[in-house]
Amino acid sequence: MSAPHPDELTTKRLAGLAPPPISAAPYDPRTGDGSLNDDPTQRPPLVLGQRSFHDVTETVCGYIEKGPGKWWLPAFVTSAQVAGLMPLMILYLAVTGVGVWGLNNQVDWAWDITNFVFWIGIGHAGTLISAILCLFKQKWRTSINRAAEAMTIFAVICAGTFPGVHVGRIWMAWMLFPIPNANAIWPNFRSPLLWDVFAVSTYATVSLLFWYMGMIPDLATLRDRAALRLLRKERSGRLPLIGLSYDRLRALVYGVLSVGWRFSSRHWLNYEKAYLMLAGVSTPLVLSVHSIVSFDFATSQLPGWHTTIFPPYFVAGAIFGGFAMVLMLLIPSRIVFPGMRDLITARHLENMAKIILATGFMVGFAYGMEFFIAWYSGNSYETDAFLYNRVLPPFVAEWIGSERSAPYWWAYWTMISCNVLSPQLFWFKSARRSPAAIFLVALLVTIGMWFERFVIIVTSLHRAFIPGEWHMFYPTYVDILTFVGSCGTFLTLYLLFVRFLPQFAMSEIKAVMPQASPHHHPGHATAHAADRHGAAHPGGATGMPPGLAGAAHHPGEPLRHPDQPKGGA
Amino acid sequence: MSTIFPRWTNALPTVMAAALVGGLTLVVGGVWYYVTPKYWEVGYMPTQPGGGFSHQIHAAQLGMDCRYCHTNVDKSAEANIPSAATCMGCHTPGLLQVSSRSAEHNAKVGFIRDAYATDDPIPWRRVHKLPDYVRNFPHHAHVTAGVSCLSCHGNIARMPVVWQHESLSMGWCLDCHRNPEPSLVAREEVTRLFDLEPKFEPQNAAARLAEGKKFWEERKIAAPENCGACHY
Numbered sequence A: 001m002s003a004p005h006p007d008e009l010t011t012k013r014l015a016g017l018a019p020p021p022i023s024a025a026p027y028d029p030r031t032g033d034g035s036l037n038d039d040p041t042q043r044p045p046l047v048l049g050q051r052s053f054h055d056v057t058e059t060v061c062g063y064i065e066k067g068p069g070k071w072w073l074p075a076f077v078t079s080a081q082v083a084g085l086m087p088l089m090i091l092y093l094a095v096t097g098v099g100v101w102g103l104n105n106q107v108d109w110a111w112d113i114t115n116f117v118f119w120i121g122i123g124h125a126g127t128l129i130s131a132i133l134c135l136f137k138q139k140w141r142t143s144i145n146r147a148a149e150a151m152t153i154f155a156v157i158c159a160g161t162f163p164g165v166h167v168g169r170i171w172m173a174w175m176l177f178p179i180p181n182a183n184a185i186w187p188n189f190r191s192p193l194l195w196d197v198f199a200v201s202t203y204a205t206v207s208l209l210f211w212y213m214g215m216i217p218d219l220a221t222l223r224d225r226a227a228l229r230l231l232r233k234e235r236s237g238r239l240p241l242i243g244l245s246y247d248r249l250r251a252l253v254y255g256v257l258s259v260g261w262r263f264s265s266r267h268w269l270n271y272e273k274a275y276l277m278l279a280g281v282s283t284p285l286v287l288s289v290h291s292i293v294s295f296d297f298a299t300s301q302l303p304g305w306h307t308t309i310f311p312p313y314f315v316a317g318a319i320f321g322g323f324a325m326v327l328m329l330l331i332p333s334r335i336v337f338p339g340m341r342d343l344i345t346a347r348h349l350e351n352m353a354k355i356i357l358a359t360g361f362m363v364g365f366a367y368g369m370e371f372f373i374a375w376y377s378g379n380s381y382e383t384d385a386f387l388y389n390r391v392l393p394p395f396v397a398e399w400i401g402s403e404r405s406a407p408y409w410w411a412y413w414t415m416i417s418c419n420v421l422s423p424q425l426f427w428f429k430s431a432r433r434s435p436a437a438i439f440l441v442a443l444l445v446t447i448g449m450w451f452e453r454f455v456i457i458v459t460s461l462h463r464a465f466i467p468g469e470w471h472m473f474y475p476t477y478v479d480i481l482t483f484v485g486s487c488g489t490f491l492t493l494y495l496l497f498v499r500f501l502p503q504f505a506m507s508e509i510k511a512v513m514p515q516a517s518p519h520h521h522p523g524h525a526t527a528h529a530a531d532r533h534g535a536a537h538p539g540g541a542t543g544m545p546p547g548l549a550g551a552a553h554h555p556g557e558p559l560r561h562p563d564q565p566k567g568g569a
Numbered sequence B: 001m002s003t004i005f006p007r008w009t010n011a012l013p014t015v016m017a018a019a020l021v022g023g024l025t026l027v028v029g030g031v032w033y034y035v036t037p038k039y040w041e042v043g044y045m046p047t048q049p050g051g052g053f054s055h056q057i058h059a060a061q062l063g064m065d066c067r068y069c070h071t072n073v074d075k076s077a078e079a080n081i082p083s084a085a086t087c088m089g090c091h092t093p094g095l096l097q098v099s100s101r102s103a104e105h106n107a108k109v110g111f112i113r114d115a116y117a118t119d120d121p122i123p124w125r126r127v128h129k130l131p132d133y134v135r136n137f138p139h140h141a142h143v144t145a146g147v148s149c150l151s152c153h154g155n156i157a158r159m160p161v162v163w164q165h166e167s168l169s170m171g172w173c174l175d176c177h178r179n180p181e182p183s184l185v186a187r188e189e190v191t192r193l194f195d196l197e198p199k200f201e202p203q204n205a206a207a208r209l210a211e212g213k214k215f216w217e218e219r220k221i222a223a224p225e226n227c228g229a230c231h232y
Helices: A006-014 A053-065 A072-096 A111-135 A139-143 A145-166 A170-176 A192-231 A246-257 A265-298 A310-336 A346-376 A380-391 A394-400 A409-427 A435-462 A477-500 A506-511 A527-533 B007-034 B055-061 B084-091 B097-101 B103-108 B110-118 B139-145 B149-153 B170-178 B193-200 B202-219
Strands: none
Touching: A053 A192, A053 A477, A053 A506, A072 A145, A072 A170, A072 A477, A111 A139, A111 A145, A111 A192, A111 A265, A111 A310, A111 A435, A111 A477, A139 A145, A139 A346, A139 A506, A145 A170, A145 A192, A145 A310, A145 A477, A192 A246, A192 A265, A192 A506, A265 A310, A265 A435, A310 A346, A310 A435, A346 A380, A346 A409, A346 A435, A380 A409, A380 A435, A409 A435, B084 B110, B103 B110, B149 B193, B193 B202
């Protein structure tokens, strides 16, 4: 009886007192952590380390109840300080005027709209993961969807701020919406700028609902765990001054947030239906939101903007940049959170790397096609916009004897090298399987996607039809710090999320674990052994490896939750 | 977990939903009623020098035409406020019977005579003000189109001291620009406020509209709705 209780072990692991759980299979060069199995007859496991349902609950709730570790507070304080730059700069903008930005008569959209499109694009990966991958029953999504959805919400918050403040008179921002008023002024319903308001606000609402609704069972688990500890009269820390115990506070807050969820079958039934419906509602949003953002440019007459390829090009770019951001958040998470590597396996990262490679090709194709159309259309303004606004570096111009060159060539070529060249690394299996390499590419892609928006907006605007109105754009420190502040805001919100909300959809993860299969035999629970001889074993006569969910056994049936989280009282 | 929340909290969602709906209605209703020029502007009646020029006496009792004093109203954008000289046309001592007899009257118009003597303007306070970002309201365009004084100023001949009768909000301007017919009258009737007043009564709306429509067609009225019509 000297062996530590599993709960105790988890507690110690989370507190950093015990080494992280060892996966069932030690790292081997062929299968990595055990999930990178290339044998098509075997499904790779989605959860490693022979986790029980209880383990999953303990791990996910443990991050919240025991705290994420010593790194959290310094990280939070730092990012919150950076985030503070944003309201500070916005206040300065509001009391002084948009002149504090580097805008001029010609370049009247610059970093503000660049940042808006950048952030709104980031969110699309979350919606794709939660909606489209859900409808396609991509089971690997279950361990990344919650974090990706959270990222979506936070990105939309950052995005929404920029058009809100770029109107100049911030107190008039309500006029973005068609609200009846004494001036009888309405926004132009034929303008994509108004459609954008609807698209983004719908997107924010649906994403928030999706994220929150998916979280209700997990919030209820947290509530019940806290209530159970209260019943058992276990001691927890107390809030300073008020003296309210942490568990009491948790029970109250998670209790309110979980809106009376009691894990009843009827609740689950309604939940599954609602989830599917929201997935259906969100699916067109993945395509529509960024299409409409692209209309802001495409419906104008400006060379470089007036392009029919923009909607699909923007959507592909958004998913591309969004997945890069998901990876940039999850790869460090796998390092700082012990046990997370069993839930987000190397296979998950590889899948996302493949998506980056595919969508990277789409944006690469779009870049090429824009160039082709500029030449093929015979429109000299369009050709000029590409050649002499974006592409031609001065030294090449000199070399080929051109009198003109593109002042923003460095932005264009940063975009091309980050977005088109860097994902090519993922042709190599070793790169797809190295978290460090994936992180590096994701970082480059994120930089490249910011530059893509900068290139589209600023280089098209800075030289329009008449040379007399040509101006360069130079950002001021307010431009720069507002953007840095928005990154800080994003990170602060994400850090709050990992501290106080469940980072994984526990019930969904449990549904894709081997134990969830009706044909699962506890005697053969060792994931890999079962995987290998599952087909031959009489019990596994269907040949369905245990890595699959029970639901997948009967593809016609909706996802069921055979096990309600044990952590719930 | 009944241990977390007491039983009475079951009522909270209902109460909160009701409070949300009620609160929202209150906010919308409050903004709609209070936060518009209709509430803030209508009824503005600043104190005027000498207790104010009584349009009631001059325009109603004495039957003077608006254009006797506001001479340029059909020629210029600005409906001019008359100079003291115009006033002195009647109020020069000895000119009017009432002036020579009544000490009270003499005391009342003293400030006009003083202003005339010292050649200083009378500090009338402006009642109908448009914001800086709006052009001067072109009185001549409206008067020659056949929009009566009544439509924007109310029956000023009933006002002992002038007060603002309409909100002058942009929405109010556009109401007429989008639907000008009911406001158009015969050109010779523009300043005959007492003749027009009954025609604008709600029960005569149909006849008013028919008459106005006739003028609208005759005069080929195209009330502009573009931004530049009123804003620089």
